[in-house]
Each structure stands twice: as C-alpha cells, then as structure tokens.
Amino acid sequence: MPGPESTITATAAGTFTLGDLTVTRMGFGSMRLTVSRDVERALTVLRRAAELGVNHVDTAAFYVSPGGILEGDPGPPRYATELIREALAPYDDLVITTKVGPGIREDGTFYQASTADDLRRQVEENLRRLGVDRLDVVNLRIIKKAGKDSVAERFEALARMREEGLVRHLGLSNVRLDHLVEAQRIAPVVCVQNSYALDNQQDAPLLRACGQRGIAFVPFFAIAGSGREKGPVSSHAPGLSQVARAHGVTEQQVRLAWTLHQGRHVLAIPGTGNPDHLDENIAAAAIRLSQEELAILT
Template identity: 35%
Template structure:
C-alpha cells in the first residue's frame, strides 16, 4: 500500500499486526461455494500471489466448500509464514450446493467445527476464530461460554463475531474480548454504521463482507464511475478504496478466484480519495 494518507496496518487484538487489505478465500472453492474447484491449482496460484503482494490476513470458514477453502489454504501455504494470520469461522452448516444455510452454534457443533478447522489448516491454535452467526435457537451465553473455554484451552487466540448488533457485541464482551466483527457493509449499504462506530471506539476490527455490492443502481454507479475514471481505476477499486478511507479499523477481505482481479484488489491502497471524492461517495448510501 503506497498511499501515505492511509493507515496501512491494524493491530488485531492488540498483538497481531495485519495489513488492512487482506484476502477472502470463499471463492477459491467450486461453483456455488461447494466442493473443489475445477482447477485447484488456480486457487493455489491465487493464494500464493496474495501472499506475494503483501497480504498477511486470510479470511475463510469451515462452511466454504464445506471444508474445501481451509484444505486449499493449507495445501498452498503450509508451513505458514510467521506473520500470516488465518482467520476462520464456524457456526453455519449447508448440505448441498444450492441448499439453504442453517445456524448451528451449539457447543457440540462448534466443538467439531473448531477441531476440524484446526486439523484442516494444520494448526495447533487458530489466531482468529469468528462465530459465523449467533444461533437464535441457542442462548447466546451458551455459545459464548464454549468460545471462552476454547480460548482458555489455547485452541483459539482471538475471537470475533459476524452479523451482530452493538448489543450482541456487548453481551459477548462479558465472556471474552471481541477483536473483530464481520457485517455486511459497503459504500452502498450502510445499515451497520452504528456497529462500525462502536467497533472504532473499542478498537475492534470491522471486516465488511460483500464490500462492493448491495444497493447499486445506475445513478449511484455513475457517481462511482466518474471518480474511477478520474483516478484511472475501476468502479470496484473505488468502492474498496472508500472503505479504507472511511475508517482506520476497517479491514478489507475482497474475494476472487482470478489472479488479475486479485492484483486489482490489492492495488487499491495506492488510490487517494480527496475530501470532495469522499463526500460524493458518502452521499450515495442507501
């Protein structure tokens, strides 16, 4: 990242320094996020290239494949560089490529999910383990107690949450330090702005998923495209750059299975947005 106006790293959990442009490994699986890709070597090449370009934070989940993403990460990158942080998630299950996704944050399931992730990733401890969803069928306290115990057993270094409210984060903080939150968020979709604000105050990493989609229409797209044309960038690069400029605790994890697209994503740190640019982009929030 070359843009001197941006903070380039974030201290995750107070002790893991990661570059703010990471990589989301959902799309290295097969079609519909199911099974192995047709060409596994392509996925391995993308992972190698991400690390070559300075990415030291990779986000995945046991549900991606299921299991495929974690397996490919280990195949490509193990033994891992000391500075590489792999974050994975548990708490969702799916039984087919087009099947519905179901919550399961019971201690029984999370025990199996966590141990499975440790085995597939070839790790003794996961540096960042994130609860994929709070399960409405399970009292949150029971789920949090399991995660607290797993952390005490040194199976997990740091714990994060996904798709949560401020109130849910506060409840979790009664059991363990919350170091990251993954909610759907983009220049178009700002529903979780109060959560971002709380995370900023608490020095919690905010990791937007679907960071370049949701709520787009022709008028909003035109605003972004005009700025992109001025900068010699793509529309998606400007949407990602806005996130980096918007808050210093935002970590990007754009996903792709294409090396060229990966290189475009990793280059967004060199883009400078002026205050006028940012005001124009702020105005398109839905």
Template identity: 55%
Template sequence: MTSDTVSAAAAGTWLLGDLKVNRLGFGAMRLTGSAPFHQGTPSDRDRAIGVLRRAVALGVNHIDTADFYFSRLRSANELINSALAPYPDDLVIATKVGPARDADGAWAAPARPDQLRGQVEANLRQLGRDHLDVVNLRLMGQDSLGEHFGALADLRQAGLIRHLGISHARPEHLAEALTIAPVVCVQNRYGIDLPGGAPMLHDCAARGIAFVPFFSVAGAGCEAGAVRPERDEVRAVARAHGVSPAQVRLAWVLHQGAHVLAIPGTGHPDHLVDNVAAGALRLTEDDLTLLDATRRPAG
C-alpha cells in the same frame, strides 16, 4: 508504481489483539467456485493455489476462511493449507464457526454450543494448525450469543484459539460478548450501497476493535448471484483516478476508519492484483462526498 507492484502494506496496519495485519486482506470464499455460497462451477485448483501464493507475495497477511467454504471439489481451508503451509510467521488466518453444511453442501441447523469444539477442530485439521489465530462466531439470528461465545471462550482458555470475534452481529451482541471474553474484530456486511452498519462501525472505533466488512465489492444481491449495474458515482470516481470501480469501493471502505479492514475475495489473479492496489488509492474529500451521497435516500 504499477498496480502489480503495490503491496497490501500500502493500506496501513492494524492489531488484531497482538497480531499485526495489513488492512487489505483476502477472503477465501470465492476460491471454491464461481458463485456465492459455493454453489457454482468448481474453481481451477492450480489457479486458486496460485492466487493464494500471489496474495501473500503482494503483502497480504490476513486471510478470512471457514470450514463451510467448500464446493463439490474444493475446500477453501484445504486450498490454503496446500498453497501456504508451512505458513509464514506473520500470516493471520481468521475463520468462522456457527453455520453448518452437510456433505452434499446443503445448509444444516446451526451448531449448538456443545458442537462448536467440533467445528474448531475441523478447521484445525483442514488448515494443519495446532491453534487458530482468530475465530469469529457467525450469528444466525439469535438474540443472545452468551452460550455460544462462552463455549468459544473456553476453547480460547484451552489454547485452541488465540483471539475471538463475532460476525453478522448487532451492537448489543458486541456488548454481551465483551462481558464474556475480549473481542478483536466484528465482521459485518458493509459497503457503499449496503444500508446500515454505521452504529457498529462507530462502536468498534470507540472500543478499538477492528471492523471487517464483507460483500463490500459485491454489494446487494450477492447471495443470489445478482449482477449489479455499477453506480454512476462510483464510475465517475474510478475514471477520475484511472482505476476500477472495485478499487473505489474498497478504498471507500478503508477510508471509514483506521480500524476498518478489507477482505475482498476472488479466484482470478488479475482481480487479486486490482484489489490489493486499492490499498494505495487515496480518495479526495470531493470523492468521498460524492460517494457518501449515494448512501442517502433521495429527498
């Protein structure tokens, strides 16, 4: 089986509430431009639409997006709508609320609890949906999420949202959220060379909640557009399996637990195929030992 015929289903499945998704999904942020946080050269529209359609053809049925994923000429939500509507019945689209950007793309003050409905409705309009499958509250440094998450719980009760999650969160945030409404996923930064994350990874496993890492391939320095020299250990494992370092990084993430979902993003069709093929890569115990050693401080 060649990489361009591997289905995202090879990674296995998980339930987000009552929604079954393949554990290898797709992140839409990179569709809008060449640099993180949408400040780079606008992407080619036709190629971005082609990548989305190819992703679904390869079995991807979990797409992560947000209404603040936009550049001067591109909106991730609009691209998803144009490429995939009418949506397949099994496609789950997860979005985020909380952060805000003005029309020029500059970051604005995070949304207040009473402003979250407007952000939810913006996602609904852009995606052409009458409800959102999953909405993650993206925390912006606050100690308590009660008021914000409570506002989203009310929108869930009203039928605008099916399931709720949290992002950029700590274990105490998850505990607080669960006193307000069910949580189906936690979306946090996590990867081979991204320190921390294990407490939330294990907390989610114990509670049967999906853990959805972001920046698993990009690693440290990604917001600044840093180009990271690849670790020797990752290269060695990649050579042994005849795959790319990106596949090794994604496979390592998926090996952290059956509840872990991957959402790599790209605007390049070849990179898409490579990322999806990571779901079929089975790392050996020796591979995992070598890769895990890179996470421990020297000495």
C-alpha cells in the same frame, strides 16, 4: 494511480492489530476460491496474495466446492481451508481468520451450530483442515433473529476453547451492537465481520462503535454490495464511475478504497478467484480519496 500490473503491495493501506496479531488492512477473502473447480488457479491466487504482502486471510470450513457433495459435480469436494494449507502452510506471519456457526454435513446440507459440542466440532474441523494446533481468530457467525436473541451461550463455549489454547482470539459476525456488548462481557472481541458497502451502510453505527472500542470492523460484500453472493452490481452510487475515471481505476477498486477510508480499524477482505482481479484489489490499497470524492460517493 498505477495499473494492475504494478507492484503495489497490501501494506500500502497500513496495518491494524487483532489482539496481538498485526494484519495488513488489505486482506483476502477465500469464499470465491471454491466456486471454480480449477485448483491450480485457486492456489495461484492465494500464493500471489501472499507475495503481494497480504497477511490476513478470511475463511471458513464450510467454504467448499460442490464436488462430491452436490449432484452434478463428480469430483472430490475442495475446501478453501485445505487450499490455504496447500498454498501457504507453514504460514509464517499469516493471520487466518475463520468462522464457526454455519457448518456443512457430509451429505452437503448446511446446518447452524446450536450447541457447545457443535461449535467444538467445527473448531476441530478448522484446526484439522488448516493443519494448525491453534486458530488465530475465530468469529462466531450467527443468524440474527428479530427481538432479543443471545450469543452468550455460544460465545462462552468459544471462550472456553480460547482458554484451552485452541483459539487465540475471538470475533463476531453478522451481529448487532447488543450482541457485541454481550460478548465483550464474556471474553475479549478483536473483530466484527458484517456486510457493509457503499450501497449497504446500515451498520454505520456499529462500525463506529467498533472503532471506539479498538475492535476491527471487517466488511464482507464490500465489492459485491447489494449483489451479495451473486457478485458486483452495476454502478449504483452517483459519482462512483466519475471517481473511478479520475483515478484511472475500476469501480470495484473505488469500492475497496472507500471501505478502507471508513476508519483505521476497517479492514478489507475482498474475495476473488481471478488473479487479475486480485492484483487490482491489492492495488486499491494505494488509492487515496479526497474529502470531496468521499462526499461525492457517500
């Protein structure tokens, strides 16, 4: 396995089709780009991802640096969507997946879209910030509630925007199987984006259900795992360091390789603001784990 300085590209893990859009299974998540105020570094990471063959970028209009919004950072807010536009427009064959549901107000406070009008405003904000007439993929990102909660009304609102041509394909995020079943009765679903990692496999049945339905399963926190927003935790899985050593790679790369071995329909969207980490993550597209290694890890 060559090191991070190699020119392994994202295509090493193959492709999958979201509706009529073919994406590299190794993609990129843009949430970490706004952690730092270093705009040039963020643009470098995005351009490098595209150079290395990534054509699937995950984002959201609420991925925004605190600048100008939260106390203590005087600069203007930096939106991941606008960084993507600056670095990569006019996009060529890039597929951008965004999400609606959570939103951020002018004063920096978060809210959850509860009406069709809220969702339309969020779709329009994504269109404006990305500088496009139609969004490739929009995930309805929900906050799960215990018991019976429905996505129908919100998904119907997005389905109408799809019919109007504002959105090409729809997906879901942070959902259960019953939400997926409900949404599929309303409109086609091309992807489900839930947290999933070596140390967080609760959604294994949902991952399998997506595969059976030809839907992409797109884990977030694949590297961070149970560290979630805080980032990677130290080695948890017995054998993770052993497998990493055997391949001459990092544990984070093994986590990504493991993700890509969970099914052809499973896509990776690792997030980083660090160009070196980006190279390592994309190089993980070429790591092949044996059945024995998968057994050790799982």
